[in-house]
Amino acid sequence: MTSTIDTHAAADAGGQPAPDRRRSVQLVEFTAMQGVRYSVTLGYLKATAMADPALDAACDFRISVREQSGGEQATKELLDTWDEPFVVALTVFFWNRAQSLELARQVKERWPDCRVVVGGNDVSYQQEPLFAEAPWLDVLVHGEGELRFRDLLHTFLTDGDLAAVPGISYWSDGAVVTNLDADRITDLEQVVSPILTPVYSDEEITGSSMIVYETNRGCPYGCAFCYWGGATNSKVRRFDLERIFAELDRLIRLMPVDATLFIADANFGILARDREIAERIVELCERYDKRLIISTNWAKNSNDRIVEIASMLHAADLTGAITLSAQSFDADVLKIANRANIRTNHYRRLLSRFRELDIPTYTDLIWGLPGETFATYLDGIEEVLSAGGSPVIYPLLLLNNTDYSREAFKDEQQLKTRWMPADITNPELVADVVIGHSAMTTEEWVRGMEFRVSMTLFQKILLRCALRVLHSTTGVRMVELCQQLWTFMLEHCADPFMRAVARDVSAVYRDPSVLDVALLKTIIGSQAVVPEEVHYQALLCRAVRTERATADLLDAAVDHLCAWLAGSGHEVDRALVDSALTLDIAATTILRASLRGDIAEAEFAVPRRGWDLLVESGDVPSGLDASNQGTIVRGTVWAPSRWVDFPISVYALSIWHGTGRPLHDLLFALPDRLPDAA
Numbered sequence: 318m319t320s321t322i323d324t325h326a327a328a329d330a331g332g333q334p335a336p337d338r339r340r341s342v343q344l345v346e347f348t349a350m351q352g353v354r355y356s357v358t359l360g361y362l363k364a365t366a367m368a369d370p371a372l373d374a375a376c377d378f379r380i381s382v383r384e385q386s387g388g389e390q391a392t393k394e395l396l397d398t399w400d401e402p403f404v405v406a407l408t409v410f411f412w413n414r415a416q417s418l419e420l421a422r423q424v425k426e427r428w429p430d431c432r433v434v435v436g437g438n439d440v441s442y443q444q445e446p447l448f449a450e451a452p453w454l455d456v457l458v459h460g461e462g463e464l465r466f467r468d469l470l471h472t473f474l475t476d477g478d479l480a481a482v483p484g485i486s487y488w489s490d491g492a493v494v495t496n497l498d499a500d501r502i503t504d505l506e507q508v509v510s511p512i513l514t515p516v517y518s519d520e521e522i523t524g525s526s527m528i529v530y531e532t533n534r535g536c537p538y539g540c541a542f543c544y545w546g547g548a549t550n551s552k553v554r555r556f557d558l559e560r561i562f563a564e565l566d567r568l569i570r571l572m573p574v575d576a577t578l579f580i581a582d583a584n585f586g587i588l589a590r591d592r593e594i595a596e597r598i599v600e601l602c603e604r605y606d607k608r609l610i611i612s613t614n615w616a617k618n619s620n621d622r623i624v625e626i627a628s629m630l631h632a633a634d635l636t637g638a639i640t641l642s643a644q645s646f647d648a649d650v651l652k653i654a655n656r657a658n659i660r661t662n663h664y665r666r667l668l669s670r671f672r673e674l675d676i677p678t679y680t681d682l683i684w685g686l687p688g689e690t691f692a693t694y695l696d697g698i699e700e701v702l703s704a705g706g707s708p709v710i711y712p713l714l715l716l717n718n719t720d721y722s723r724e725a726f727k728d729e730q731q732l733k734t735r736w737m738p739a740d741i742t743n744p745e746l747v748a749d750v751v752i753g754h755s756a757m758t759t760e761e762w763v764r765g766m767e768f769r770v771s772m773t774l775f776q777k778i779l780l781r782c783a784l785r786v787l788h789s790t791t792g793v794r795m796v797e798l799c800q801q802l803w804t805f806m807l808e809h810c811a812d813p814f815m816r817a818v819a820r821d822v823s824a825v826y827r828d829p830s831v832l833d834v835a836l837l838k839t840i841i842g843s844q845a846v847v848p849e850e851v852h853y854q855a856l857l858c859r860a861v862r863t864e865r866a867t868a869d870l871l872d873a874a875v876d877h878l879c880a881w882l883a884g885s886g887h888e889v890d891r892a893l894v895d896s897a898l899t900l901d902i903a904a905t906t907i908l909r910a911s912l913r914g915d916i917a918e919a920e921f922a923v924p925r926r927g928w929d930l931l932v933e934s935g936d937v938p939s940g941l942d943a944s945n946q947g948t949i950v951r952g953t954v955w956a957p958s959r960w961v962d963f964p965i966s967v968y969a970l971s972i973w974h975g976t977g978r979p980l981h982d983l984l985f986a987l988p989d990r991l992p993d994a995a
Contacts, residue, residue, distance in 0.1 A: 339377040340403035342366075342470070345395070345420065347385045347413035349746060352526030356382045357581070358408045358437075358462075360511025365463040367516070368509045372470050376403070380516075385416055385745045392420050401428050404473060406466065409437035411716065411748045412739075418451045425453040432473055436462040438544050443717050444486035448493045457486040461534075463508045465499055505534065505556050512564040522571040529579050530568065532561050532594055536583035538617055541655045541720035542644075542686065542713060545583050553583075558590060562597055569601040572609060580613035586623040587616040595626045599633045611635045617642050618660055619667050624674075631676045638677040641667060641706065646697035650688040653730075655720065665704050672705060672935040680706045684765045685713030685751040687721070687730040691761040695796045698772065702795040703788075705935030707777060710769040714739055715749040731755040737829045741766075742837070742851035763826045768796070770822050771803035774856050775874070779867075779905065782897040783875055785936050786927055790894075791887040798878060805877040812870065814840055815859050822852050860905075867905045871898060896923045900937065922951045 344359040363378045383391055405424050407417045421433045436458035440447050444457055456479070458465045468482045479487050484499025502508060511517060522528065535551040536543075568578065578598075585591055602609060611630050615623055619641055630636040643661055644654065651657050664680075671678050680701045684694055701708045715722050715734050726732075733753030739746045753759040776784055776799055788795045806819035818840070821833045840855040861867050875898060879889045903919035910917030923931070928950040931937040 340375055340474070341400060342376045342378045342404045342406070343399060343402045344378065344380045345405065345407045345417070346382050347416045347420075348382055349385050349412050349743075350527055351384060351386075353384070354382050354521055354525040355517060355528050356380060356408070357511065357529045357531065359406075360516050361463045361508055362406065362466050364509035364511040364514045364516045365507070366467050366470055367514065369467055369471075372467065372474075375474055376470065385413060392416070392423065395420070396423060396427065402431050404432045404434060404470065406434040406436070408462075409435050409440045411439045411714070412746050414439050415747065416745070418454075421451060422453050432456065434458060434466065434469060436466075439717055441718060444493055444495055448486070448488070452488075455487060459484045459486070460499065461502050461508075464502065501551065501554075502534075503554065505554050506560075508556075510560060510564060512567055513560070519571050522568065523573055525576065526573070527577040527579055528568055528572060529581050530564070531581050532556055532585070532591070533582050533588065537587075538584075539655050540644075541653070541726075542683065542716070544716050544718050553587065555588070555590075558593070561594060565594075565597055565601055569598070569607055569609065570605050572607065574608055575610065577610040577612055580611070583614055584616040585613040586620070586626055587618075589622070592622060592626055592629075595629050599629055599635065602633060602635060609635060610637065612637075615640045615642065619663075624667070624670050627671070627676055628674055631674070638679045638707070639671060641678050641680045643680050643697070643701070644683045645686050645689055645693070646700045647689060647693040650686050650693065653688045654686055664700075664706075668704050668706050668935075678706060679709045682708050682710045683713050684710050684769065685754070685757065685762060687726075687732065687754050688756055690756045691765060694765055695768075695794075698768075699794050699796045702772075702776060708769075708772065710765075710772075712739060712766065713751040715751055721751075733759065735829075740849045741825050741829060742832065743849050746849070763823070766826045767803055767823055768800060770819075770853060770856070771806065772796075772799045773853055774860070775799060775802045778857065778908070779860060779871060780874060780898075780901055781904070781936050782900040782931055783871075783894050785931055785934050786894050786897040787878060787882070787889070789930055789934075790890050791882055793882060793885075793887060801878055801881050802874060805874055809873070809877055810870070811873060812859065812866070815856060815870070818852055818855050818859070861909050864902075864906060864909070867909075868902060871901060893924060893927050896921075897927055897931065899923065900931070920951070922949055924949055 344356075344362055346356040346359055348356070359380045359382070363380060366376065367373045367378060381395060383395060387394075402424070405421065407421060409417045417435065421435065424431055424433055432455045433453065434456045435447075435454055440457060441459045447457060448454060456469060458469070465482065465484050469479075469485070471477065472479055472482055479485065479489070480494070480496060483497050486493055486495040488494075533553050533555045535553040536545045537551070537553060572578065598611060601607075615627075623639070627636065627639045631639075641664060643664065644656065645651055646661055646664075648657070651661070668678060682697060682701070698708050698710070713721075715727075715732070720726055721732070731754050732751055734749045735752050736747065737750050738744055739748040739750055752762045757765075775781075776795065780802070784795060784798055787793065787798060803819070806815060807823065808816075810816045810819070814836075817833075817836055821831075821836060825832045837851050837855050840859055841851065859866075860870055875894060879891060879894070882889050899921040900923060903921045906917060906919035909915075925948050928937070
């Protein structure tokens with residue numbers, strides 16, 4: 318598309334635009350991630366627009382990536398840095414919707430003539446509710462925005478007719494007008510690289526804790542809860558491989574050590590060439606002597622290629638846990654979710670292969686899927702735990718443009734939702750959360766959310782080995798043991814602060830407004846290191862703050878479980894359980910020291926039959942340094958050490974599935990003595 322921009326980009330005698338007459342185009346994204354200064358979405362918009370000579374001459378493009386935690390003050394400070402902008406464009410997701418629309422409102426209040434454009438997954442194809450909510454917006458771009466934004470800028474600069482731009486909605490004579498859909502971009506080379514063009518400086522890349530990166534677009538699956546494939550069920554389109562290699566070279570050369578490179582493909586590993594991409598990442602990290610955290614959305618139907626790629630990245634110390642995406646193990650639930658073509662029957666085989674390679678995994682599950690009962694929910698978690706996996710459980714969010722969000726489906730399944738923080742302790746992460754349906758009451762939903770806290774705290778970190786022994790020797794399901802531990806936390810735990818936090822969890826899922834922020838601040842300070850799962854952070858920090866506190870808590874928890882099992886007619890081998898507990902306490906000792914950066918060691922002694930059980934179940938890595946002589950296995954673990962050298966789930970160290978860093982500066986900046994808790 319070409320355009321003559323005589324009235325908006327004055328030229329000097331040499332035919333070049335006068336710098337002081339270039340129009341200000343501000344591109345904004347609010348992020349929930351700390352330390353992120355790079356936006357791939359805004360980078361694409363700027364790079365593709367700047368590749369047009371007329372737009373490059375007429376406009377001055379500026380990208381602002383701001384953390385949401387700054388609130389109103391951050392918004393004001395951002396606006397104060399701008400002279401009157403010509404266009405402000407915002408990328409909108411459910412987590413930044415409110416802040417983005419408020420910024421847009423203030424822009425129109427200050428500069429009524431500024432054109433405000435929005436796009437993104439949360440607002441695409443939502444023109445009627447969006448413009449009713451935010452009538453100050455000028456244009457909504459649906460779907461892929463790079464070419465549409467370029468066309469819009471030409472139209473704005475020439476006072477052209479918006480009716481000629483496909484794939485947008487806008488105000489016209491007091492009514493919202495929606496043009497015909499734009500074609501999906503089939504040739505991704507039309508989307509100009511923000512990495513191979515002067516969009517981001519070296520300093521900006523070096524200063525970002527995470528880089529989001531695409532090697533392809535599209536998802537062949539049509540999961541009913543997901544906008545990615547559910548709304549599009551699209552063919553995978555690929556960026557050119559040589560372009561990818563060149564981009565990765567610059568990124569890896571510049572990224573800071575321990576930064577995250579998040580490959581934002583829907584199914585990394587689905588294409589044969591993904592192995593080449595992984596090989597190049599490993600090669601570049603070696604060349605530039607760089608340790609990064611490589612994170613991605615692994616292919617839904619995990620396969621041998623996934624194992625090979627994951628093994629390669631793991632061997633190079635570039636990845637944490639690998640995702641095994643299940644969401645549910647109930648056939649009827651998966652059918653309702655239009656996910657029956659994503660296989661779960663080879664889950665144990667894959668988990669076993671990863672365990673043989675000492676590669677950690679975690680398994681995504683969603684609580685609240687239509688058709689899921691509390692019983693089938695626990696059955697699915699038991700499937701993961703009994704196989705030695707690590708469940709990561711999310712509440713179901715009703716996302717725009719998904720099959721679940723359609724009125725007919727909501728009526729059919731009797732969906733009940735609540736507008737609330739998707740993470741109950743992060744007030745900025747508000748979404749439409751499913752809290753009930755025809756197979757799940759709201760009270761059952763609360764019980765399921767309580768359970769995930771208990772399981773994450775005890776099965777993944779504090780009592781992982783003792784719970785395995787109890788489960789294997791009594792036949793009682795792991796989920797039942799975790800439920801009993803939640804009862805222990807609520808009613809019998811001697812630590813008043815842990816008891817109070819557990820009760821706050823129970824209360825706040827019934828009524829989010831009663832969140833006891835003061836209690837959480839008493840335990841973890843004025844601000845959580847990561848503003849999510851703060852209840853979990855508080856419980857973990859309190860539990861492992863000192864060796865004595867951990868030992869007292871775990872001894873009492875095991876006493877409670879053994880008494881309950883005995884009362885239910887089960888015979889408990891207490892000596893074997895206590896020996897497994899020495900491994901759990903050793904793990905917390907190393908966790909405590911590793912996060913402090915201290916040097917420490919911890920010993921354990923486990924009977925041979927218990928040791929073999931724990932190794933076979935994946936609770937203890939097979940390479941853990943231990944004596945293999947005699948009937949007792951003895952060993953010592955040291956800190957500092959990578960978490961795979963002792964039995965702690967990677968997810969227990971961090972709510973971000975790759976590293977223990979988020980808790981690093983938190984656990985031991987805490988007082989040993991706290992005021993009495995209620």
